Amino acid sequence: MTDETLVTTRERVSSPFRQESSGQFRNRRIRVPNEVNLKSCGLLDSRAAAVHRATLAVFDSKDVLTYPILQPVYSTLADRFGVDDDCLVLTAGSDPGLNLLTRAFPRVSRIVLHQPNFDGWAKFAAISGCVLDPVAPNPQTGLFDLRDLARRLSGGAPAFVVVTTPHSFTGQVHGADELAELAAAVAEHGSLLIVDTAYLAFTEGGEELVRGLAGLRHVVRVNTFSKCFGLSGARIAVTIAHPAIARHLFDLDPEGSVSTLALALLQRSLREQAVFTKIWADVRQLRERFATEVERAVPGWRARPSGGNFVTWDVPSPSAAASASRHLLDQGIVVRDLSGAPGLPAAVRIAVANQPVVRRVVAALGGWYRGAVA
Numbered sequence: 001m002t003d004e005t006l007v008t009t010r011e012r013v014s015s016p017f018r019q020e021s022s023g024q025f026r027n028r029r030i031r032v033p034n035e036v037n038l039k040s041c042g043l044l045d046s047r048a049a050a051v052h053r054a055t056l057a058v059f060d061s062k063d064v065l066t067y068p069i070l071q072p073v074y075s076t077l078a079d080r081f082g083v084d085d086d087c088l089v090l091t092a093g094s095d096p097g098l099n100l101l102t103r104a105f106p107r108v109s110r111i112v113l114h115q116p117n118f119d120g121w122a123k124f125a126a127i128s129g130c131v132l133d134p135v136a137p138n139p140q141t142g143l144f145d146l147r148d149l150a151r152r153l154s155g156g157a158p159a160f161v162v163v164t165t166p167h168s169f170t171g172q173v174h175g176a177d178e179l180a181e182l183a184a185a186v187a188e189h190g191s192l193l194i195v196d197t198a199y200l201a202f203t204e205g206g207e208e209l210v211r212g213l214a215g216l217r218h219v220v221r222v223n224t225f226s227k228c229f230g231l232s233g234a235r236i237a238v239t240i241a242h243p244a245i246a247r248h249l250f251d252l253d254p255e256g257s258v259s260t261l262a263l264a265l266l267q268r269s270l271r272e273q274a275v276f277t278k279i280w281a282d283v284r285q286l287r288e289r290f291a292t293e294v295e296r297a298v299p300g301w302r303a304r305p306s307g308g309n310f311v312t313w314d315v316p317s318p319s320a321a322a323s324a325s326r327h328l329l330d331q332g333i334v335v336r337d338l339s340g341a342p343g344l345p346a347a348v349r350i351a352v353a354n355q356p357v358v359r360r361v362v363a364a365l366g367g368w369y370r371g372a373v374a
């Protein structure tokens, strides 16, 4: 038998390794020089960069010759969130944390969530074989109501129920009472509530709103450090769950991709809480100024109240949103045109970076408006 005959024979055999795939989730992002990314809402603050620079300056490269030690970070996080170590699961960013949750319970095939929502959910649903069961905001007000999630949930089998607070498209913040009410309905139904608090650090008194959920059997909180500590590139997040739920995640080796360097960057950020507390307060203040200055510069734009490090403006038309976004892009400023999403017929979301960037965006939008009406 020649080699050629062998190959031909093998090709005839049906093999799972011969199936085609598009490799759909490959990251093809490129860095554009001088571009200001106000789309993904990272923490663009020089004080945060200085904290990380200090970590890197003293980082002992010997520590990467061996595998990471996670326990000290778990202890610090347990103190911070007021829970036991065995409630915490570190992951390389919250994407894998959310994804693991959907894979850890293979009998669950439905994700009830407000729509629009973080794009990751469509991806995790595809990966884990779940279907999204989307719930739109109130068509009159554009606001999300947690009772709508409870109502949708009750019509089907136990499911994942997702709440992002503040909401990552609009900045809407949910109160402690409505969260408690939803948590009770989810428990009653035998479902699991996933609370994504990616932007909660930018909400005044935000931690108080979710404190009552800690330790509940049917509630999981996923908290990335990408936004609050400016660690998007480090890939580090924590999931806070009842130990019985956390153990399901540990069955899937969640910590395998957490690096020593990410742990060092997180540990120092946690120690430098005072720096970040000040940054978060400054972002909140700047956010309110940004919202009103854009409203003043661009008549017809209306800012939504936001608890995140971004502002979303409802604008007169989708074409205005597209034209303004394109104008900003021509100046190297990337923003998110949300037009057409449920409850957001025409809207633009822009991250609150720092004062010079805010000034630049306000000036650019004012220039765009004057050009558009001229």
Ligand SMILES: Cc1ncc(COP(=O)(O)O)c(C=O)c1O
Binding pocket: 040, 092, 093, 094, 095, 096, 118, 120, 164, 168, 196, 198, 224, 225, 226, 232, 236, 237
């Ligand atoms: C609401 C929300 N959750 C989770 C994430 C993902 O965060 P991470 O960088 O930890 O994967 C994002 C990122 O933009 C987000 O907006």
